Amino acid sequence: MIEKEVNPHFENFLFDWSTKFQFLVGGYGSSKSYHIALKLILKMLEDKRTALVVREVYDTHRDSTFSLLEEIVIDLGLEGRVKCLSSPMQLRFPNGSKIIFKGMDKPAKLKSINNVSIIWVEECSEVKYAGFKELLGRLRHPKLKLHMLLSTNPVGEDNWTFKHFFKDELTGRLVLDDHELYEKRTVITNDTYYHHSTADDNLFLPESYIAQLEELKEYDPDLYRIARKGHFGVNGIRVLPQFEEWPHREVMAAIKNVKKPINRVGMDFGFEDSFNAVVRMVIDHNQKILYIYWQYYKNKMTDDLTAKDLEEFKRTKELIIADSAEPKAIQYYKQCGFRMKGARKFQGSRLANTKKVKRFKKIICSKNCPDVIRELKYLTYQVDSEGNIIPDEFKIDPHSFSAIWYGLDGYEVSDLKGGSVSVLK
Template sequence: MDINKEVNPRFEDFLFDWNQKFQFLMGGYGSSKSYHVALKIILKLLSEKRKALVIREVYDTHKDSTFSLFTEIIEDLGLLDESSRKKVAKGKIRPKESPYELRFSNGSKIIFKGMDKPAKLKSINNVSLIWLEECSEVKYEGFKELIGRLRHPKLKLHMILSTNPIGEDNWTYLHFFKDDENDRFVLDDNELYQKGTVVVGDTYYHHSTADDNLFLPDSYIEQLDELAEYDPDLHRVARLGRYGVNGKRVLPQFQVKSHEEVMRAIDEIDKPLFKNGLDFGFVESYNALVRMAIDHENKYLYIFEQYYKRGMTDPELVEDLDPYKKIMIKADSAEPKTIAYFRQRRFRIMGAKKGPGSRLQNTKKVKRFKKIICSDACPDVIRELKNLTFAKDKKGKIIEDEFNIDPHTFSAIWYGLDDYEVASIKGHNARRKTG
């Protein structure tokens, strides 16, 4: 069957490239990535008898997005079967609603499902092609579940994922690019932005922006450009199609330097104040010990050492932290039995003061430092605090004592600074060099 269709040059190679199992498309608004994914699937199913599954997080959103898009393309190609016959007319495609479905005359079929109705997925078999649209909205567990649904005795398997990038804490970034917490690196996203198309192993990466869509009116691109003036986060996502910090950063003054540089700076402080904080965890949450030095005159906070581990019993934690037995540690006072156990083992440890509103006050305290300089020897502190953002309520208003993640190292810093005020030197018990 000959099909003539004008497409954006940026997607020409993508339309017929089926070499990899996974194809990950990301980019800005209006880049036409969804359109070309739908067209690619139609062309594939016209040439081969396959069953394809199209997934969104919420099933009802298919009506005005993916199902509507497929139908539009089919009509434009002149392939719409509007007959009332039982069989689909030769070379045609017939849309069906309730449930949404597309049937091809060669026996191919596209079915539409939502992750909000997982039971509907269990009865699906022989799916050789899956499109996960707006994949950043789907949970990571859902993505892994779908990989298990992708199976066929003969045909080569493919999964296409498309999305507008959001925060670097989203599973799509952690899985397809890098996950510092689990020391996993696949691809530097900056390389993708530069090259546009990259292949790593069995994954094909594709990046696009509105500039790649030759059918967009100039006025649309101008609207995207204007976002830079009043919403830089949305401009990064919508116009540039790039990952980054999604939201207002809690600690914009946070920076990372080499361990040697940090220790030299601490040595040059006149009467540095050394503070140590410990946040307790167990199965899901982490035990986090953070060691800090304060340059009170300049209002600089240096972070030079960390301990970060979970799944520890109290005896195991005591053994691990034995090298810190002689330093004064302020810990989470919500665990008095654990603190008592540490004191029995001759640790210099005290519970930090906690009360109503303490989370907000502690956050404001840390934000008062002019600079927060972290050693590169503290990877978990960097991972949690570098891109830490405030949570938002349903109206989009910032919640000043809630964050996008549960930052255990931030809690440890709160406890360590328990008796310190950035604006006052009273009550410091300052010590030189170590303590």
Template sequence: MIEKEVNPHFEDFLFDWEQKFQFLVGGYGSSKSYHVALKIILKLLEEKRTALVVREVYETIRESCFALFEELIIDLELENSIKAVTSPMQIRFPNGSKIIFKGMDKPQKLKSIHNVSLIWLEECSEIKYEGFKELIGRLRHPVLKLHMILSTNPVDEGNWTYSHFFIKNKAQEDEVVFLDDEKLYEKRTVVVGDTYYHHSTADDNLFLPESYIQELEKTKVYDLDFYRVARKGRFGVSGTKVLPQFESKPHDEVMAEIKAIYRPMYRAGMDFGFEESYNALLRMAIDDKNKVLYIYWEYYSKKKDDPEIADDLQEFAATKEKVKGDSAEPKTIYYLRKRGLNITGAYKPKGSRLQNTKKVKRFHRIVCSDKCPNTIRELKNLTYKKDKQGNTIYDEFNIDPHTFSAVWYGLDDYEVVDLKDKKEKVKAIKELGL
């Protein structure tokens, strides 16, 4: 009989062995590593198993995972029966179970491991994806059920842990969703297929000093990205967001805000595609006084020829609503005009990508209806591309955002001028005596 006080958020996790994979992600000080180590000790006391504990660099194990097991063994008053051996690093149990420790920086040493039925990848985001797949191959036993536990602080959505366990190719046309991470943050624990997901933050660790949490809170002032990872325990975007002011809201709320605008300006823009790219047509409303752009309707399709597109957009032909399209597709614009659409090509001089991007960024808010899922998918986490030296390229992005191009074209004859711009223009006019 072992008595040990644990954090309530981890109670079910300690004894849940239903799934093959158990993925724990959380912020600093959430106690996820502590509870993983405790879970493994309890399992190996119950069943004779060989467990493998892995980090990317072997030298980091002694002061982290190995020290944690030693601390727990003493805390549980089991040091007389469970032995921690330092050379080679092993934890040996009285029933023949053992824990061995390896680093992925010495992969040749993994080849000598046999009958491993339980693997813990600590700080798994630091381990390479090829290493993760290699470890899956090392997980085998003729009788015992196999388990792999992965624990990590979240990094960015470009890491393999996100694409493997959450969303693969996010915001791309071949996107595959295993689990929306936002659902995990809401539910805290989720089971999908053969994977158990667990999310935790410092608030879940009842043994943590309040001063530690206060220090984490302070990071919100000077490092939002670190705050997201350390305090909130959430994945995020790698790189600089193009539209940090972008937000999505329920459709009814968006339309109510548009209705309240004094003299709203309506615009529609369209980007063209076919085989790989998408056709994207957006309806937008502008609150010129408050510099707010609203996106409230979208058309999004691919692999459609011009007659099919014209059929889809007959409501535009009926209303003669003005549309600005990509002038690089004059034949498509000509055909749509023949079919009754009031569409013309947008002005696209050299350097217009950068200038159009700057124009959109001048809006104080960009509010998108939740009835525009493709626009949200493309623009919410749109980031700038970087060159090989790590420098930001301000007219290239991490994806090909068709809806962003549609916004550009729709705003072709509109310029965002804020209060500062107006003052500067008035000042210049006075100085010139005009």
């Protein structure tokens, strides 16, 4: 008989093994990792199993998961029965159960693991999606029920954990609305036990710690959302907060109602890691709205293959304004019968183009343009070592944004201060 006082919000979780996946997300100090470790030890004592504990970097186990498990073993008075071995890190139980530790930075060592029936992925948002799928393949046992425990602080909605366990706007896949979890605190669906927690759920925390988390609200709202509220969201300052996605039919209907529409096409070149990105746009100059209704987005395509894909532009005679850094490619397309020219580039053009796009009151994108949505909806600024934003650098390389820059070459949105406007068609 083991007696241990635990936080009430975790009592049901400790003994619920009804699902294959158990996904715990929460703010700082919520005690989610502690209760996963306790749950794991109790299960190892009950059944003869091999459990695998994983972090992205192996060496981080020693001061986190291994240290936590060892602390609980001592606290439960089990140090005489459960051996905590430090080299290699391992916990051995009297019934033959064992807990082993691996890092995704050494994937070759995962291949030698056999009969693992439980995996705990700590800070799972730091593990790559490919690594998560690799771990699923390592979770196998001929007789025992399989379980994977995943714990994390919430990160951006572009992280694979959010897309896999909640919703992926790009594909339209919806498993669970995260706001439903924040409201209900625990949800069981799709063979997954979801659990949300905050520092308020940890009755053993000093009030000074919670007060410290509350202070984040005043000077770091992003970290406040993560650390205090335990909510997913957009990490960083969005470049285009006015970006919206609409059903394609609604976008086209709105475009039909634009008085004196300005049609533009922009193209960014890419091949190996970057992409050939083409966007069709319509500008509502009076309302200061940019509509994006068509995209082309492919990589590892030679110019001749891309030219075949874009054959319709030869028939429509639309002018494509492309990246002037590729004059050879532009000349090739022109020889193939395309109307194409290079966009102007100058010192500071990245910043100038970014500011230009930001001046639109609305940027409305058709849902038929999934790559544009993926890149621009949550596009955030890069920051320097002191946390200051870099106004012409972003956390990803948004090829569709570059295509928009080029397509808008020669056009100026009205100066919000009432300055002059030039519109070159």
